[in-house]
Amino acid sequence: MRGASRGDRKDARESHNKFFQFVALAVWLFGIHLNVLICLLCLLCLVFLPIGWAITILVLWLSQILLPVFAETPFTDCVARFIAKHAPAYFPIEAHAEDIDALDPNRAHVLALEPHSVLPISLIATTKHYGFLPFVKSKALATTAVFWTPVLRHVWSWLGLVPASKKICREKLSDGYSCIVVPGGVQECLYLRHGHETIFLKKRFGFIRVAMEAGAPLVPCFCFGQSEVYHYWKPCGKWYADLSRAIGFTPLIFWGMYGSPLPYPKRMYLVVGKPIEVQKNSSPSHEEVTEIQTKFIAAMEKLFEKHKVAAGYKDATLTVH
Numbered sequence: 001m002r003g004a005s006r007g008d009r010k011d012a013r014e015s016h017n018k019f020f021q022f023v024a025l026a027v028w029l030f031g032i033h034l035n036v037l038i039c040l041l042c043l044l045c046l047v048f049l050p051i052g053w054a055i056t057i058l059v060l061w062l063s064q065i066l067l068p069v070f071a072e073t074p075f076t077d078c079v080a081r082f083i084a085k086h087a088p089a090y091f092p093i094e095a096h097a098e099d100i101d102a103l104d105p106n107r108a109h110v111l112a113l114e115p116h117s118v119l120p121i122s123l124i125a126t127t128k129h130y131g132f133l134p135f136v137k138s139k140a141l142a143t144t145a146v147f148w149t150p151v152l153r154h155v156w157s158w159l160g161l162v163p164a165s166k167k168i169c170r171e172k173l174s175d176g177y178s179c180i181v182v183p184g185g186v187q188e189c190l191y192l193r194h195g196h197e198t199i200f201l202k203k204r205f206g207f208i209r210v211a212m213e214a215g216a217p218l219v220p221c222f223c224f225g226q227s228e229v230y231h232y233w234k235p236c237g238k239w240y241a242d243l244s245r246a247i248g249f250t251p252l253i254f255w256g257m258y259g260s261p262l263p264y265p266k267r268m269y270l271v272v273g274k275p276i277e278v279q280k281n282s283s284p285s286h287e288e289v290t291e292i293q294t295k296f297i298a299a300m301e302k303l304f305e306k307h308k309v310a311a312g313y314k315d316a317t318l319t320v321h
Contacts (some may be wrong), residue, residue: 024086031152064150084129124225191251215280224311269311
């Protein structure tokens with residue numbers, strides 16, 4: 001029998017890679033949908049089976065929250081490296097830095113990544129396992145709701161994510177970790193609109209203040225295309241905004257290819273801007289924080305306009321709230 005042709009081998013390799021990409025995405029993202037399915041299963045049990053079944057399933061599932069994370073073990077590191085290697089290639093995510101040499105590997109920085117979109121998927125390209133950023137130590141901050149979600153809390157912790165709070169950010173910076181934050185947070189989901197980017201920064205002072213207290217340079221980052229990887233539906237009204245703030249995330253219905261959890265393979269273009277130096281100030285005034293915030297917003301707007309053509313979004317517009 002003749003061996004496989006070069007084209008056959010290439011097709012097999014591409015199929016192999018696609019399989020790995022799918023598995024990486026499933027491990028990384030499908031925990032959200034898995035939790036929804038468990039909730040639906042409990043509801044079905046309440047309707048069709050004795051209430052004890054629903055309580056048992058719910059208790060067993062929620063008990064996963066009590067399981068230790070055990071981050072940074074050989075196993076968890078292997079899982080994180082697998083996700084960081086294969087999942088970004090699915091879209092793909094392309095990462096670019098305006099001046100990579102300006103990012104001191106041994107100095108703590110605060111990188112502010114926008115937009116949040118349905119999910120801030122581009123965070124994967126900032127993890128140490130992806131290997132794009134030069135920092136020796138780094139952590140990405142995510143909403144605390146993630147760390148109360150079974151399965152998701154483990155996987156995202158393995159990838160180097162920690163709960164988003166000023167206290168944790170201060171601790172990490174003081175320990176020499178660069179911190180990647182999404183300052184607009186879940187608030188931006190309230191402004192989601194296809195074909196237009198809205199970021200929520202004018203009332204965000206916390207990440208600026210923390211950076212000033214640590215004397216850590218602020219780095220604007222923007223990911224084009226992230227808002228296109230899911231379709232979504234969300235309610236409207238003040239009650240919806242109040243509920244989102246109260247629970248720490250924005251409940252909305254989102255879906256990908258064929259109505260599944262699989263996101264659309266839309267190219268994403270992540271740009272890391274030049275660092276903005278800030279003078280260390282253990283107790284900055286509101287006026288001093290506002291001054292740096294104004295510089296940061298201007299840098300973010302400039303970053304967006306400068307790179308939107310290369311990213312393939314020449315007609316895109318940006319609004320800063």
